[in-house]
Amino acid sequence: MDKAIVIENLSKKYKNNRGIQDLNLEIDRGEIFGFLGPNGSGKTTTMKVMVGLMKADKGDVRINGYSIIKDYENAMKNVGCIIENVTPFPYLTAYENMQLSSRFKNEVNEIKIDKCLEITGLIKYKNEKIKNYSLGMKQRLGIAMAILSNPNVIILDEPFNGLDVEGMVEMRELIINLSEQQETTFFISSHLIHDIELTCTKVGILYGGKLLGVDSTNNILKNYSSLENYYLSEVDLNADS
Incomplete structure (x- = not known):
């Protein structure tokens, strides 16, 4: 196997x-x-x-x-990973954080970012600043970032x-x-x-x-x-x- x-x-x-x-x-x-x-x-x-x-x-x-x-x-x-804490930029929105974490990945576009936010249940909060997120929402954003490049x-x-x-x-x-x-x-x-x-x-x-x-x-x-x-x-x- x-x-x-x-x-x-x-x-x-x-x-x-x-x-x-x-x-x-x-x-x-x-x-x-x-x-x-x-x-x-x-x-x-x-x-x-x-x-x-x-x-x-x-x-x-x-x-x-x-x-x-x-x-x-x-x-x-x-490989996608979150080790220790998720530390997104608090003054940026979820979408902006996703854009930032995808800057080295050629295959990532707006549709892909939205899909990852959809999968993790954050799509309706995508334009909210991270500083207003609960801990659970930050964890989910971490997962969204981890799955962004389809690992x-x-x-x-x-x-x-x-x-x-x-x-x-x-x-x-x-x-x-x-x-x-x-x-x-x-x-x-x-x-x-x-x-x-x-x-x-x-x-x-x-x-x-x-x-x-x-x-x-x-x-x-x-x-x-x-x-x-x-x-x-x-x-x-x-x-x-």
Whole structure:
């Protein structure tokens, strides 16, 4: 099967000994992968390395078959991402922000921008300044920017953060629809177990910089009453090692 993302022996250590250690992971095309773990477990570090914002101590990441070390440009060609916070320009409108983020992409025009704003439910607010947007609306604008160039891999760091219940449901539907209709592969980090359980087709648990377990959501829910129980049992099993 076609692998969208392959992570091999990835390690990155900080001076305080935190970081990630020997991560190995394969994600198939069209999968929605949930990277689950508490704050400080190394999720953002991994994602920063994946998109080239940080250099790994060792290991490599291949996206769409291209190594981020040897062929960074091709590896990132079809990738959309939001790492940490979405920071659009507050004094510009949503549409102007979209125009700005598309300035290096030849194939993006007014119709494409409107379509992305439509998909993310922002079309009727496209001429409003971002400073008047709620946190959830800013998150959705971030997704609109991430899908603007029609990427086949989208990497999202905590996309459910700060959303109200309605916003979370909309975000989940948006991710699931893109995965099903366009075979978009998602790599999502979160510490919100419930949202990962309802959104992702595959889950990996990161704890203390180590990948404890990776399985399909279906398998997990066959063997455990909830993703939370699976998470707690994996953490328990590995606490002493």
